[in-house]
Every structure is written in structure tokens, then in C-alpha cells.
Amino acid sequence: MDYSLLVSRLGKQIRDKRVNRGLTQARLAELAGLTRQKVIAVEKGTLSVAMVAYARVLGALDCEFAVIPAAMPTLEELGDLFE
Template sequence: MDYSFLISRLGVQMREKRLNRGLTQAQLAELAGLTRYKVIAVEKGILSVGMIAYARVLAALDCELSVVPARMPTLEEVGDLLE
């Protein structure tokens, strides 16, 4: 499986958590000690973003990572990556 799909999924999940908590990107950035632009990059799954940024956003959302078996991407996920 292509690692870009995994990063993309992580970004989508983090965005969903932020929205479920009623936070704006700016509010999450402040909680995480990052810029709003870095939060945007995390949510978009930009490959050049360092793991520390993901960790800071996860911590600000009171979340942690779990390792689970990978699954094949859906057609919608593939389409989103091609946009």
C-alpha cells in the first residue's frame, strides 16, 4: 500500500476529530502550538510535514495513534488524492 494513502487517511481523521470537537483550524493550531498553515498541511496529509506536527495535533485533540491492519483505499479516497 502506498504510504501517501495512509497519511491522507490520518489527515482526514484528524480533521473529522477537530470538527467533531467544534474547533477551527486556528483554535487547534493554538492548542497544538503550531501555525494554522501547519494544521492545514496535517489535515491535507502533506508528505513533507514532520511527525512531531502530527503528534502535537493528536495531543491537542486528546487522541493517540493505533496500529491496525491496512485496508485498500476506497474509490472516493483515491479520487480525493487526485484532486
């Protein structure tokens, strides 16, 4: 499984959780002690973002990591890899 796809999925899950909670990126950044630009990078699944930024965002959302078997990529995800 391609690691960039896994990070992209994590970013999407974080964005979905933020939206479901009714938080703006700016408010989440404030809660996590990060800049809004860093939250944007986390939600995009940017590979250069440090693990601590992901952990701070998840903590601000009252969430944690869970290790589960990876699902096969969807056609949409495969297409995104080649953009």
C-alpha cells in the same frame, strides 16, 4: 499500501475529530503550539510535514496513534491518488 494514502487518511481523521470537537483550525493550532498553516498541512496529509506536528495535533485533540491493518482503498481514495 501506498504511504501517501495512509497519511491522507490520517489527515482526514484529524480533521473529522477537530470538526466533531467544534474547534477551528486556528484554535487547534493554538492548543498544539503550531501555526494554522501547519494544521492545514496536517489535515491535508501533506507528506513533508514532520511527524512531531502530527503528534502535537493529536495530543491537542487528546488522541493517539493506533496501528491497525490497512483497509483497501475506496474508489474515492484511488481517484484522489491520480489527481
